[in-house]
Amino acid sequence: MTIADLVCGAENKGIRDFGLTDHLHTPYNLPDIAKSRSEFLSAAPSPRFHFGVEVSCVSQWEIEEIARGEHGEPVYGLRSGGKAGCDLAIGITANDIRTYGIEYVVGGTHWPMYVSLERQVVIRDYHRQNMFLATHPLVDVVAHPWWWMGHWQDSNGNYSVEPWFDDFGVIPRSMHDEFAAAVIESGTKVEMNIGANLLNPHYPEGFVPAYLEYLAALQSQGVCLSIGSDCHSARYDVDFEMVAEMLERAGIVDDFWSLEPRTNQFPNKRGGGDG
Secondary structure: HHHHHHHHHHHHHHOOOEEEEEEEHHHHHHHHHHHHHHHHOOOOOOEEEEEEEEEOOOEEEEEEHHHOOOOOOOOOOOOOOOOOOOOEEEEOOOHHHHHOOOOOEEEEOOOOOOOOHEEEEHHHHHHHHHHHHOOOOOOEEOOOOOOOOOOOOOOOOOOOOOOOOOOHOOOOOHHHHHHHHHHHHHOOOEEEEHHHHHOOOOOOOHHHHHHHHHHHHHHHHHOOEEEEEEEEOOOOOOOHHHHHHHHHHHHOOOOOOOOOOOOOOOOOOOOOOOO
């Protein structure tokens, strides 16, 4: 999708405040963020259209390895070769945020970090990553907690059991409580992701009500929620109306985070508004 199409799509859906968050896994991806920033500025963005980035939780080891320049084209970082329990990292610095005019950073757990693909092992690893992102000083929003893609898909690309799709309760409540306490203390927001979680066609029908209950519990504890479309298609074809009904049925209150309109037309530092 071009940025011009995104702006048009948001306007057609009556969306006033929105942002762009291209993916960044390691510093290898920074040239793509530079191109995204250039396209953003060329669109003469309104003060209500914000420039962000979605970073992945990665390892410090892979960042250092990639910096050696010996791994070809590591677009997604190095998904093998590291050690379980490695030091976690994100591929962006405070200086990068200033350089590229990034107004907000979304941080997501996107893959297991070199651990065995066993249910409880993956759960513990994902919780460790979510906690790292929840408390990282450069992360404003934790993306799609407990999203999963990859291993355990059937021949149709669907998930039915592992790692938590048959029973979201296999994730200990203590992890949810610890995560909620961490984001509240850090002032970090938690994303309700439409495409990745709420309307994911590959997730079983019974998972979504349990996940909505989880989000409602986070909000009831004082966690500030945000909305993300996770739109990766050529059109901004997102069923916000259906999601609004789902959230209302789950008792999730429409009090979601967004940035305030920029007071300067071309931001050059994080936090372009007061929101």
